[in-house]
Amino acid sequence: MSSWTLKSIPPHDWFLCLDVESYFDHEHEPEKIFEEGFTRPLPVGDRDIIVTVFFNGDPENPEFHIETPESLDKEEIEVANQNLAKILGTDMDLRPLYEKASDDPVLGNKLSELYGLKRMTRANLFEDILYRIVQMQMNHKPTAKKMMFKIRENYGSALMHGKQNLPAWPRPHQLMKADPANIRKMGPTLRKGQYLVGLANDIVAGNVDMDFLMKCDPETFYNTITKIKGIGPTSGQDLMMMRARTDAVFPSVKKKGEEKGLRRWIIWSYGEDPHNTSEERFQELITNWEGYEAAALEFLYVNYVLKEKEEQAKK
Numbered sequence: 001m002s003s004w005t006l007k008s009i010p011p012h013d014w015f016l017c018l019d020v021e022s023y024f025d026h027e028h029e030p031e032k033i034f035e036e037g038f039t040r041p042l043p044v045g046d047r048d049i050i051v052t053v054f055f056n057g058d059p060e061n062p063e064f065h066i067e068t069p070e071s072l073d074k075e076e077i078e079v080a081n082q083n084l085a086k087i088l089g090t091d092m093d094l095r096p097l098y099e100k101a102s103d104d105p106v107l108g109n110k111l112s113e114l115y116g117l118k119r120m121t122r123a124n125l126f127e128d129i130l131y132r133i134v135q136m137q138m139n140h141k142p143t144a145k146k147m148m149f150k151i152r153e154n155y156g157s158a159l160m161h162g163k164q165n166l167p168a169w170p171r172p173h174q175l176m177k178a179d180p181a182n183i184r185k186m187g188p189t190l191r192k193g194q195y196l197v198g199l200a201n202d203i204v205a206g207n208v209d210m211d212f213l214m215k216c217d218p219e220t221f222y223n224t225i226t227k228i229k230g231i232g233p234t235s236g237q238d239l240m241m242m243r244a245r246t247d248a249v250f251p252s253v254k255k256k257g258e259e260k261g262l263r264r265w266i267i268w269s270y271g272e273d274p275h276n277t278s279e280e281r282f283q284e285l286i287t288n289w290e291g292y293e294a295a296a297l298e299f300l301y302v303n304y305v306l307k308e309k310e311e312q313a314k315k
Contacts, residue, residue: 001074002067002077003065003068004066006084007088008063009094010095012034013115013117014116016116017118018033024120025145025148025149026146027166028218037067039051041191042081043169048156048168050070052068053065054067058270064084066080068080071269083124086124089118092118092245095230096291098286100292106270118295118298119275119295121243121244125214126203130169133188133235147187149167155174179193180193183197195229202228216263218248218294233253233261241294241298250286266297
């Protein structure tokens with residue numbers, strides 16, 4: 001067994017994430033995580049392990065206690081921390097955003113209400129893309145999560161947490177030989193199965209570089225990832241939010257004269273017409289977001305999620 005502490009750049013209130021179901025997978029019950037910890041499979045080099053994460057509950061001095069039944073050496077813990085930093089957002093420093101946008105007419109109050117929020121993602125961009133392809137155009141996200149879990153069971157490494165089956169996410173070399181028709185039997189459409197297998201093959205062949213996509217500037221990321229089959233403009237913008245980075249771009253995507261994607265939502269949030277807003281005006285609206293576009297949008301997203309929950313509770 002190994003255990004260690006991972007520090008995060010303050011402010012960071014990870015417990016805010018427990019209200020956002022999209023951050024978690026099929027096996028998770030967010031209402032139990034506060035006491036039982038956040039348990040998930042984690043790739044560490046060539047093997048997969050199971051870790052359980054506990055947050056200390058202090059936004060100003062945030063720390064995560066990590067436990068695994070596996071015995072890890074120092075180098076393996078460093079690799080684990082790199083993946084955990086992406087999942088939890090520990091390396092993102094949002095303090096400049098709080099200073100720049102405190103008086104922003106849309107963002108200002110959300111920064112106060114959701115103080116310490118940092119987006120959760122999955123362990124690597126490949127996992128994020130797999131789930132994005134599986135769940136796209138599906139309104140019932142729990143079903144999409146169950147489908148993804150079945151794919152993990154069939155193509156990822158078999159892992160157990162106590163008596164619970166907790167399969168790892170498949171690596172590209174594990175998924176590349178899958179038959180899309182068999183993936184179809186797990187729920188996703190045949191076309192989605194083809195996208196998943198095609199991406200795995202492209203990564204193994206060196207045609208798609210996940211490390212490059214994680215490190216490149218936002219515009220290059222968007223232009224590159226939208227060339228991957230199955231990743232359209234909206235998915236490309238969404239995946240840009242999942243790099244554990246603060247920056248992003250929101251290109252205009254108009255269909256039949258109507259703005260689509262994240263840009264539409266941002267303009268609408270500022271009370272203006274998304275379909276008739278110039279590039280210059282759009283940049284004026286988000287001037288306080290500069291360099292922190294991805295982080296800023298997450299405050300709008302989580303605020304929306306919480307408002308929706310409030311409305312549902314009233315019914």
